[in-house]
Amino acid sequence: MSDNSDCLSVTCQASPNIALIKYWGKRNEELILPDNDSLSITLDLGELHSDTTVSTSSSMTCDTFYFDGIQQTKLSKRMQKVLDEVRRRAKNDQIKFVEIRSHNTFPASSGLASSASAYASLAIALTKLFNLENPQSTAAYLARIGSGSAVRSVYGGFVRWSSEGECLSSCIYPVEHWPELRLIILIFNSSKKPVSSTDAMQRTRETSTLFQARLSTVNDKIEKLIQAIKIKDFNTFAKIVMMDSSQFHAVCMDTYPPVIYLNEQSKHLIDLVHAFNKTDENETMKVAYTFDAGPNPFCFIREEHADEFLSLLKHFYPSNNDNDNVHKQVSNIDGNFSSINLPIMANALERIVLTKIGSGPKII
Amino acid sequence: MSDNSDCLSVTCQASPNIALIKYWGKRNEELILPDNDSLSITLDLGELHSDTTVSTSSSMTCDTFYFDGIQQTKLSKRMQKVLDEVRRRAKNDQIKFVEIRSHNTFPASSGLASSASAYASLAIALTKLFNLENPQSTAAYLARIGSGSAVRSVYGGFVRWSSEGECLSSCIYPVEHWPELRLIILIFNSSKKPVSSTDAMQRTRETSTLFQARLSTVNDKIEKLIQAIKIKDFNTFAKIVMMDSSQFHAVCMDTYPPVIYLNEQSKHLIDLVHAFNKTDENETMKVAYTFDAGPNPFCFIREEHADEFLSLLKHFYPSNNDNDNVHKQVSNIDGNFSSINLPIMANALERIVLTKIGSGPKII
DSSP, X not given: OEEETTEEEEEEEEOOEEEEEOOOOEEETTTXXXXXXXXXXXXXXXXXXXXXXXXXXXXXXXXXXXXXXXXXXXXXXXXXXXXXXXXXXXXXXXXXXXXXXXXXXSOGGGSOOSHHHHHHHHHHHHHHHTTOSSHHHHHHHHHHHXXXXXXXXXXXSEEEEOSSTTOOEEEEEOXXXXXXXXXXXXXXXXXXXXXXXXXXXXXXXXXXXXXXXXXXXXXXXXXHHHHHHHTTOHHXXXXXXXXXXXXXXXXXXXXXXXXXXXXXXXXXXXXXXXXXXXXXXXXOOOEEEEEOSSSOEEEEEEHHHHHHHHHHHHHHSOOOOTTXXXXXXXXXXXXXXXXXXXXXXXXXEEEEEEEEBOOOXXXX | OEEETTEEEEEEEEOOEEEEEOOOOEEETTTTEESSOEEEEEBOTTTSOEEEEEEEOTXXXXXXXXXXXXXXXSOOHHHHHHHHHHHHHOSOTTOOOOEEEEEESSOGGGSOOSXXXXXXXXXXXXXXXXXXXXXXXXXXXXXXXXXGGGGGGGSOSEEEEOSSTTOOXXXXXXXXXXXXXXXXXXXXXXXXXXXXXXXXXXXXXXXXXXXXXXXXHXXXXXXXXXXXXXXXXXXXXXXXXXXXXXXXXHHHHTSSSOOOOOOHHHHHHHHXXXXXXXXXXXXXXXXXXXXXXXXXXXXEEEHHHXXXXXXXXXXXXXXXXXXXXXXXTOOOOOOOOXXXXXXXXXXXXXXXXXXXXXXXXXXX
C-alpha cells in the first residue's frame, strides 16, 4: 500500500480459475447465490492473471475505471454494486470515491473468462485499501457479487464455493498438495462468440427438464472428487471431471432454445482424449478435459505424461505455419499414435497455454 | 400373394418413421422392450420406402436374403430371430425356408435409418405369407424384435409405441387427421459416420446421470403432445417436439464417453429455425426441427409456410452448383430475412427431401 499525501493505493494480482464441478444457475440474481456447490482450481499467477490497482483520495469527485490504461466512460452495474457495498462496510465515512485501474495479462482469445480474476483482484484490493473487517470473507463476498465464480479466485489451490449459508468459498487443498498436476489449455481457431453465460444459465433454470436432476447429483460428485484429490487418484479425478463437464453441456443442450458451446474441434478433442487414455495398457487415465461455456478445452494431466500428450497434439493438430508458436514447447518425443483412428486437423489450434495450479492472489 | 405351383410369395412396402418423442434405451435387449413410450409419424410411401418380397416353397433348402438384388452371404442375427419366431408361430409345419428380397427407394445418405421400413415391410409380408394369427399385433411384434422402432412403421399416421404390457404400437391419429402437415428433411454434407445407436443407447443407460430424469418426463410429454395433435395446435406441437429432440441429445451428451450427433450445420439450423419462428409478428411458430442419432434435421411445417421456409433455406444454404438439385423445388418467394443475423453457409446442403405423413404399409 502506498500513501502519497492523502492518496492511498493498493495493487492486487489474481488468476482465473477452472471449474472441475461447474457452477450453472443462480437462485438469487442480485447477490449471485448459486444453485449448486462448485469446485475449481485457481491457476498459477505466472502465466495468466489480472492486475488491479485501486486508489482513493479526498480530492476525487467520482469513481473512475481504467481498463488497459484507457478510461471507461461508465462503470458497469456490477462494479458499481461492489463499490456501493465497500462504502457501506467502510468505517471511515470520509472515504468516498475510488479510481480503479485494471489490466489482464491474457487476451480475450485465450478462452478464459477474465471476469473471475478481475473481480477477485478488485475485491481483495478494495478490502485492503479500506481495511474492511473480516478481510477474507469480505473479499470473497465482494468478488461474488461482482462476478459469481470470481469468489473462487480469491483463494489458491483447490477451492469450493458453497451454495449454502453465506455462499462463500474456501480452500480445500493448497497448491502444494498435488504439485505434479498440470493444465494444458487449447485455444481452437474460432471466431464464433459464445452465448452469454449469464443469459444462458437463466434460460437453463427456466426451461431445462433435466436441470433439477443435475443439481441433485452435484454434492455427491463433489464429495467423491474431494476424496480423489485427497488421495491423488487421477483415474477417479479424471472421470468425475469429464462427466461433470458433459453433464453441464447436457443441461445447456436441454435448454430451450438449446445452448450449444462445443464445436467440431471440441468433439475431436473429446474423442482424442478418450482414445489416448485407452492406449495405456494398464488403463491408467492420462488426461481429463473440461469445457466451460465455450469450445476450448482445459486439459488436466500429471507432469510425467505432459510431453507425450503435447506430441499427440502436435501429431493431430499440426500447424502449416513455419513461425508456429503453437507447438514450440513440444519436445520431440515420438509417440506411437497409430492405434488412434481419428482424422488429423491441420491448423485447428491457435494457441496452447501450459500452466499449473497457483497459490492464489497476491498484494504487490 | 402369388402362387406358382407350391411357391407362395408376398410383397409389402413400408416407410421410415420420424420420432416426435424419441426411443432411447432398451430394458430388454433380446425382445427389444423400450425404457420409454415413443411417438412418431410414418412417412408417405411416395417419396421413401422399403420394398420386401418374401417367398417360400417346398423346394427351398435354406433361408436366403437378397438386398438390392444381391444375395447376402448370411442373414443377420436379427433377421434370423424374426424368421425363427415366424416358424414358431406358423401352423403349417411343412413350411420351412424363406427367400427375402429387399430394396430401399432411398439411399443411406438420406439421413434416414432404413431398418425401420425394412423390418416393418418384412414383418408384414411374413405375417401375410404364413397367414399368422392376430396379423396386426404379430406383424408389430416381428418388426420390433427385428429393429425396435420398426414397430412404429407398421401403422400409418401418428403412432405410439408403448413401453408397457406387450410393448406394441398403435395408431393414435390417421394420416387424414392433419393433412396440411409437411416434412422437410435436410441432408447436410457430411462424411462422418454416426455412433451406432444400439451401442450408444446402451452406454447412455449405463452411464448417464440424467437418463432417469428424462424417462420420468416422457409420459407427461406424450400426453401433452397427443392433445396438441388432437386440436392441431402447432405452437405446442413444435415446442414439445424440439424440446424432446434436445433432451434426447442432452442425455447422449451426458453419456460417458459422450455421444455427440449434432454438428456445426445442425447448430446453425437450430438457430435459424428459432430466428425464423421469431419473425412472425404474432409469435406463431412456423417450423419445428427434430434430430435422430445423426446431424440431419427433420423439419415439420404446415403447408402454408413451406414455400417461405424453402426460400429461407435457399437464402442461408445457397448452392454454387448450377446443376443444383437441392433447391429445384423452391418457388421464388422473396422472403425478407434481413432480421436474421446468422452467417450464410454455402454448399452446406447436399439434398432436401419434401414429404408428408403417410397412410402406412401396403401389400402389393
